Amino acid sequence: EAQVTQNPRYLITVTGKKLTVTCSQNMNHEYMSWYRQDPGLGLRQIYYSMNVEVTDKGDVPEGYKVSRKEKRNFPLILESPSPNQTSLYFCASSSLFGSTNEKLFFGSGTQLSVL
Amino acid sequence: QKEVEQNSGPLSVPEGAIASLNCTYSDRGSQSFFWYRQYSGKSPELIMSIYSNGDKEDGRFTAQLNKASQYVSLLIRDSQPSDSATYLCAVKRNFGNEKLTFGTGTRLTIIP
Numbered sequence: 001e002a003q004v005t006q007n008p009r010y011l012i013t014v015t016g017k018k019l020t021v022t023c024s025q026n027m028n029h030e031y032m033s034w035y036r037q038d039p040g041l042g043l044r045q046i047y048y049s050m051n052v053e054v055t056d057k058g059d060v061p062e063g064y065k066v067s068r069k070e071k072r073n074f075p076l077i078l079e080s081p082s083p084n085q086t087s088l089y090f091c092a093s094s095s096l097f098g099s100t101n102e103k104l105f106f107g108s109g110t111q112l113s114v115l
Numbered sequence: 116q117k118e119v120e121q122n123s124g125p126l127s128v129p130e131g132a133i134a135s136l137n138c139t140y141s142d143r144g145s146q147s148f149f150w151y152r153q154y155s156g157k158s159p160e161l162i163m164s165i166y167s168n169g170d171k172e173d174g175r176f177t178a179q180l181n182k183a184s185q186y187v188s189l190l191i192r193d194s195q196p197s198d199s200a201t202y203l204c205a206v207k208r209n210f211g212n213e214k215l216t217f218g219t220g221t222r223l224t225i226i227p
Contacts, residue, residue, distance in 0.1 A: 033215070035217075040123075040219060041219060042203065042217050042218055042219035042220055043159070043203065043205075043217040044217070045214060045215060045216070048214070058214060059214070059216070090158055090159070102147070102164070103161045103164070104151075104159075104161060104215070106158035106159050106160070107158060108157075108158055109158055
């Protein structure tokens with residue numbers, strides 16, 4: 001089944017404790033992206049990647065890191081999480097970005113709470 | 116001014132009526148426009164994309180684009196209770212800028 005898999009689904013952590021949210025897609029998509037969703041602010045892009053070893057900042061990259069060493073994986077790293085990073089995070093991928101058939105496939109989301 | 120603006124709602128529409136969702140955007144260089152639907156507690160899913168001025172129909176859904184007015188809308192005909200969700204408008208510039216910007220979404224409730 002074609003899908004984007006995020007883990008974990010829920011995560012509670014404390015301020016300053018490094019964490020990684022994993023994202024993997026099995027559709028051989030070039031484009032992958034991370035978003036955070038907050039009430040009243042909608043979906044905001046954190047980072048995106050056009051292909052392996054190619055990443056770029058979105059609208060809210062501060063406090064986050066990403067890497068794209070393999071096509072299928074795009075982990076989101078919070079080196080020193082803070083309470084303002086408490087949010088619902090979505091990973092997404094697309095194989096046809098830039099074409100008229102482009103479509104983002106989203107993972108199930110990761111609800112992160114930083115205490 | 117927000118890059119992509121939507122009325123947050125909630126928008127209540129009787130079952131069987133037409134639901135009209137609106138979105139305005141600020142970047143005149145925008146080339147691609149999308150409507151995503153998000154059920155409560157779920158991830159967004161694409162329902163329509165539109166790239167040229169005018170209307171695009173897909174079943175009960177019609178997307179309308181007016182680049183001169185920087186306006187994109189989504190009409191849902193014969194609204195069903197299963198259409199109750201938050202609808203997200205998204206806009207992309209293309210041509211070397213792959214940043215996709217979402218609006219905050221409009222919550223739609225279909226009343227049986």
